[in-house]
Amino acid sequence: MPVATIPRRKARRVRLVSNAKFVSGVALVIFFILVVAAHPIFRATIWDGEFTVYDPFIGYDTQVVHPAGPSADHWLGTDSLGRDVVSMFTFSARYSVAVALSAGLATAVVCLVLGSIAAYRRGWVDSVVTHVSDAMVFLPALLAVYIIGVGSDLRAFSALDVGITFGFLYGLGPATATVRAAALSVMERPFIDAARLAGAGMGRTVTRHLLPHLVPHAAVQAMIGVAGAVTAEAFLAFRSGVGANIGFGYLVFEGLTWGELFAGVLDTPWWVMITGAAGITLLAGAFYLIGVGLREIFDPHSLDPRRVD
């Protein structure tokens, strides 16, 4: 009687952990989650007080001239309105992370749904999806979100709105094109035929056979989308200034207005700007690293034009 043998093959999971980009990206994301969690903890402990100097909205330290540079009391200094920068950073992380998560979800959902249906149905459905996603590549989601955002009352345009809008627009473009190509390759594999032979229709085939194989590709696209979304939201806040929700972009606005950008002037509270810019870059970078790391492991063929059709 045959004995079951287990061939030696390095599991994808092991390769994930050994990929430096993926690991550092995850580490950074964890860092930001900790930062988000830190704010309420700090407020409850170190920054305790009825009228606390560390309130991200109205805190004002009467002992110091504002804006003040980094010091023992204010590790990242204060802005021109007297607010402690560390507090603002930990507080605004929440908004930016919310944008990131909602954008990632939106991108993933859009590209998975469209990519899988287009690959399964082929024919005119595939044509339409391909052409639309080809066209959407030329409309940068950042600019589109910017156009929407500028006219809006930004406080009503919440993190979720920004994230989902960006994710939706980005997802329709490059993300769907990539996932569709991957889905087409999966559809060529015999186990899809086998599923059809078992009587599986579109629903079952797509959900149980196609989608599981597309998740890594969609994850890559989602991560790259998130990086874009964080930047888009920050830019929107940066340009909208006072009306914006407090996110990292707002910090940059605080530290440096448009006009001062070009002047490259350092009289401005550069510590505020750097904190904001660093926050944006690191958060976007974290997700981008995860995406690129995932792509190295799962996705080598997704970019190959020969693999399509």
Add this chain to the structure above:
Amino acid sequence: MSLVETSEAAPRRARFPWIVVFLSRRAAWALITLAIYLMVVFVFIQVWVPFNFATPALQGGIEAYRAALESLGLDRPLSERLFEFVGGLIRGDLGTSFTGQPVWDLISDTAPVTIFVFAVGALLAFVAGEAMGRFGAWHRHPVTGSALSTIGVLFTTIFPPFLVFLIAFFLRDPFWELREAIGLPVDSLDVWRDAAVEQNEVLLLMSLAFLGAVVAGVLVRTWAHRQRARWVAAMAIPVTIIAAAAGIWLAGFGVEAIDLLYRSDISQTVATGSPLLVLVGVVLITFGQVMFIMRVGIEDQRNEDYVLTARAKGLAESAVRDRHVARNALAPTIAGSFLALPTVIAGMVIIEFGLEVRGLSWAFFNAVETQDIPTIMGVLVILGVMGILLRVAADVAIAHLDPRLRRT
């Protein structure tokens, strides 16, 4: 069994070079995609956005909202607006801006700089990213690999206004000093006051010359490889670019061309930004993405059997890497890099505006601030056209590299 394998007759030699049929197919694709893109832009600006543009006016009541819509030209029936849009496009008319100027004038005024920066920047970024991906991925040196990756990620995800700040802070003064050292007058106006040509004309000339030089260089290089003239092939592209530059100089536009790259205006009546600095910014934000995609391609190819064969034949590592593996990884890299286009365009627009270069970004941001719908649409249309042309060029490049794709 017979020892000789015969086959059916060889395929007929095509009457035209493959590129003719290929381009006509891509032209059809381009037109369809452009049509869909224009519809998307139209729906986006005329249907989606107005809710956002006019909603703040709601606070003043329904009347104020309607008035806002009217001033935006958005109260007219959708079909009427659609006819106007499409009709205008067919005539080549992009409508009239709310400021009274025809949109086309605004765009033709500002687009050349952006086109120049985009074309040159994208190409340079691709070359740099591809080279870094190639070297970094092949030799697997842990330190350089990580360093390159880190720098790549950093510049890809850096907050664009912050990058603008860094460029302005670190590079602008040295650039101005360099300008003086070359011998250009301090004020750009001095250069252009007596010039016989328009700035935009020179910019377009520079763009075309650069692109033409690259295409010519690639063709010469391909021919040289077939003739086994290794050195000619290696020098082909640099030589053509230098030739193009020399051509511009000899045509008498040399000083103007260099000035355009640098720009300096004390009187501040002309935008003071330097397109060269924008170029630096564009290359910085793009090279990383290309590098990562190239790296994936190389990693994918390096395990193929033909690599083993090449080494066994005695080829030097660099030859295996460059002439075989990199060449095969190049087509997917072009295709993959293209998917990063929206991020590049967005970043370019922000950097250009931040560095106060009067290009498409200037038209765009002004239009958005003032809710100038025709101009917003016009800019998006032009960006789309630029992108589609680039895509067709990229497809030609991919098909040139991989003959299997010439039939599509």
Add this chain to the structure above:
Amino acid sequence: MTTEAATQTKPLVEVTDLAKLFPISRGLFRAPNEFVHAVDGINFEIAPGESLGLVGESGCGKSTTGRMLVKLLNPTEGRIQVNDGDYQRDVANVSRSEIKDFRSRVQMIFQDPYESMNPRRTVFDTVSEPLAVQKVGTVPEREERVLELLGLVGLAPPENFLFRYPHELSGGQRQRVAIARALVMNPRFVVADEPTSMLDVSIRISIMELMTELADRLGVSYLYITHDLAVARYMCDRIAVMYLGKIVEIGPTEDILANPRHPYTRALLSAVPVPDPSFRRTPVEIKGGISKAINPPPECRFIERCPFAAEVCRENPHPALFDVGERHHAACYRINEI
């Protein structure tokens, strides 16, 4: 290898003038004027409990035929009639509401044991999928059935295999799982598309033995697609030889092997090695390599390579199948001379 079902006079599967043409697109707007004649008007029957071997080189159309029989592809022309007691259907006419019933009667075993199972699903998921789709039984009942089948295909003890993943199985084991999946709904007819060609030679025989035994036990008929005559000999009651989309010879296995009448069959047989150093024979030479069946000319498909090609072959269309013996036919004008 026939069972008592042979008393039923109607054949289980009746294929009439079956054809599949694939268009080669020429341009953006032009209608295709070139077609690959993958399958070009074939006829055969399979009696209940019988197994028919479909033999030929790569590209002759055998896989395409198989896929049409299980409705993974739709024929361009022709009829595939399935007669299973009360169930009488033309496969092409099976509607969407009837497809699940059809799939419980006609099944397929694929060539690639590595790719025909979803790598992310367990053996239980894979084998029970037809049951799940048809909503047969409760989950525990399905487990019972799967265990029963795993035992039947020789995977013992079945419990050990139930929740394994494909990558934890060897090629032979995977193919047994594939057989189990094909049989889970008790089909009458199974198309086996080269099920052993990707397996190690040493385990091919055990898989073939398994399939023969199951055919006997369960009364299943096979269409066994292969390029290997030795395998066809072992597995099949009858053999049909295909070339470029046409059946050139069909008949009982032993008859064809002892007395091949078509030049192509003869060439195939003369290439089969015989493990007897003293065995001598004159090899039948056929020229060249296989050509593609794109818009083929009307005369005999084999004419370019046939060592016996003559005037009669050039002047007439591709020959029909002539009688050469007891249920033995060959498509050649010169069968009486060569």
